[in-house]
Amino acid sequence: MTEQQPILEISHLKKDFGAHQVLRDISFAVHSGDVISVIGSSGSGKSTLLRCINYLEEPTAGQILYRGRNAETLNRAEYHSKVGMVFQSFNLFANMTVLANCTAGQKLVLRRGAKEAEDKALYFLGKVGMDAYRNARPAQLSGGQKQRVAIARALAMDPDVLLFDEPTSALDPEMVGEVLGVMRSLAEGGLTMLVVTHEMGFARDVSSRVIFMDQGVIAEDGDPRDIFTAPKQPRTREFLSRVLQGGKTE
Amino acid sequence: MPTTFWGWVSLLIEKYGPLFLNGTLYTMLIAISGTVIGFVIGLLVAIVRTIPVSPKDPVAKKAGLKLASFLLNVYIEVFRGTPMIVQAMVIYYGAMMYLGLRMPALGAAIFIISINTGAYMAEIVRGGIISVDKGQKEAAHAIGMTHWQSMLHVVLPQAVRNIMPSIGNEFVVNIKDSSVLNVISVSELFFIGKSAAGTYARYFESFFIIAAIYFVLTFTVTRILRLIERKMDGGRNYTICGSQSDSEATITIHPEGEVPND
Numbered sequence: 001m002t003e004q005q006p007i008l009e010i011s012h013l014k015k016d017f018g019a020h021q022v023l024r025d026i027s028f029a030v031h032s033g034d035v036i037s038v039i040g041s042s043g044s045g046k047s048t049l050l051r052c053i054n055y056l057e058e059p060t061a062g063q064i065l066y067r068g069r070n071a072e073t074l075n076r077a078e079y080h081s082k083v084g085m086v087f088q089s090f091n092l093f094a095n096m097t098v099l100a101n102c103t104a105g106q107k108l109v110l111r112r113g114a115k116e117a118e119d120k121a122l123y124f125l126g127k128v129g130m131d132a133y134r135n136a137r138p139a140q141l142s143g144g145q146k147q148r149v150a151i152a153r154a155l156a157m158d159p160d161v162l163l164f165d166e167p168t169s170a171l172d173p174e175m176v177g178e179v180l181g182v183m184r185s186l187a188e189g190g191l192t193m194l195v196v197t198h199e200m201g202f203a204r205d206v207s208s209r210v211i212f213m214d215q216g217v218i219a220e221d222g223d224p225r226d227i228f229t230a231p232k233q234p235r236t237r238e239f240l241s242r243v244l245q246g247g248k249t250e
Numbered sequence: 251m252p253t254t255f256w257g258w259v260s261l262l263i264e265k266y267g268p269l270f271l272n273g274t275l276y277t278m279l280i281a282i283s284g285t286v287i288g289f290v291i292g293l294l295v296a297i298v299r300t301i302p303v304s305p306k307d308p309v310a311k312k313a314g315l316k317l318a319s320f321l322l323n324v325y326i327e328v329f330r331g332t333p334m335i336v337q338a339m340v341i342y343y344g345a346m347m348y349l350g351l352r353m354p355a356l357g358a359a360i361f362i363i364s365i366n367t368g369a370y371m372a373e374i375v376r377g378g379i380i381s382v383d384k385g386q387k388e389a390a391h392a393i394g395m396t397h398w399q400s401m402l403h404v405v406l407p408q409a410v411r412n413i414m415p416s417i418g419n420e421f422v423v424n425i426k427d428s429s430v431l432n433v434i435s436v437s438e439l440f441f442i443g444k445s446a447a448g449t450y451a452r453y454f455e456s457f458f459i460i461a462a463i464y465f466v467l468t469f470t471v472t473r474i475l476r477l478i479e480r481k482m483d484g485g486r487n488y489t490i491c492g493s494q495s496d497s498e499a500t501i502t503i504h505p506e507g508e509v510p511n512d
């Protein structure tokens with residue numbers, strides 16, 4: 001086992017919205033244990049990339065291999081349960097309690113029994129510090145709490161890789177830390193993550209690899225230390241100096 | 251013969267009390283059935299009209315849905331664009347003269363008010379479905395739920411909750427508008443009022459009683475619906491359960507999907 005098979009292998013992925021080419025030939029692989037931060041300026045196609053990987057958008061061209069098998073040919077429900085997603089706007093099911101949010105997918109998609117689903121949900125709710133709120137409704141929670149529940153909901157499906165699309169961008173500043181803390185401990189626990197983020201601290205300190213996207217292509221891809229201290233591309237340098245000074249990209 | 255207004259009113263109540271009561275029951279039966287069946291029709295129509303099509307779907311599915319959607323649009327437009335009193339005449343006498351079908355008046359009344367309500371409900375339910383934020387549906391897909399699972403477990407419960415006031419409103423409208431069904435001689439309130447009035451030629455007194463009954467019905471129903479809505483809004487409180495968790499702890503991922511006992 002020298003060359004381990006990647007969990008995800010994305011090759012020549014393209015996505016057009018009409019005449020607008022948002023993703024132009026994206027290729028990269030995600031290996032088990034990778035924590036990849038995807039950075040880049042607004043409109044560079046980061047969200048679209050995650051949404052294509054999770055088939056919330058149909059890619060225009062290219063292919064995605066999941067453990068060596070073409071994801072197109074896999075059972076969509078099974079693929080989705082293996083490739084989880086955490087959204088910027090949490091997207092908790094408003095009609096369900098915190099606990100039900102974390103068991104619905106397990107029961108409906110993975111056909112787990114109620115007891116098993118509940119145990120697992122409570123285990124992960126505990127890990128994100130939200131098990132005490134199991135009977136609360138999403139509307140009763142703060143943004144940071146909602147996002148932690150959303151992370152537990154995704155983890156309860158036992159995904160191989162979790163995609164995060166700016167998980168802290170919709171949060172008040174004082175709640176960013178609690179969510180980043182959870183993500184950091186997930187990373188330390190060995191979860192494979194692909195994180196679109198504007199939090200340069202997270203990208204630099206937590207991730208094992210950074211992908212810088214610009215205008216629909218991967219402009220630079222490498223070790224966070226290299227990218228943050230000695231970016232090879234002028235546009236990476238330009239982006240980093242802009243965000244590290246100004247704090248955020250928007 | 252009475253000489254005063256109240257005299258006539260009490261005479262009419264005395265003579266026609268049981269009939270007024272019967273008319274009230276018919277009116278409520280028609281309004282309730284019409285609203286419930288109409289809601290089911292509206293729900294089904296809205297569900298069909300919101301089935302997503304992706305460019306990759308087979309041609310037959312796309313064509314089938316297009317056709318269904320067209321026919322349902324015609325249904326909605328026609329039934330919303332013509333008065334129910336006219337629909338009643340066309341359906342009742344059309345069935346009689348061209349299909350040889352003599353519908354029982356009550357059955358015909360419920361049938362007509364149901365499909366009429368269904369046309370309005372279809373739009374109401376569709377609005378409710380659209381009002382549920384798209385992100386929740388995406389989240390459902392992202393954990394592997396199918397379109398039907400996310401509709402059943404996430405979207406529709408919220409859509410129906412959101413349109414409860416509109417459904418209640420349709421019910422109140424149906425209590426009142428079922429009166430037009432007197433044209434097919436179903437013995438609902440208005441029809442009873444007409445017969446009572448005719449006997450003594452006391453139209454004002456008779457319809458005064460009928461108006462009072464309608465008002466009591468709609469007023470009561472409106473209050474009850476508001477109460478139910480407030481009940482459904484409840485559950486604002488939750489108890490914080492004891493937490494054994496330590497959110498600072500390192501999270502270990504168990505690839506076998508086992509939940510360790512901690």
Ligand SMILES: Nc1ncnc2c1ncn2[C@@H]1O[C@H](COP(=O)(O)OP(=O)(O)OP(=O)(O)O)[C@@H](O)[C@H]1O
Pocket residue numbers: 017020022040041042043044045046047048049
């Ligand atoms: N459904 C869509 N239809 C048309 N254009 C779209 C759609 N979704 C995204 N786009 C366009 O694709 C481009 C990339 O969008 P995307 O959301 O992927 O950027 P991003 O890198 O995530 O930006 P941000 O940092 O602001 O989230 C934008 O120009 C956007 O307008």
Ligand SMILES: [Mg+2]
Pocket residue numbers: 046047048165166
């Ligand atoms: Mg984005």
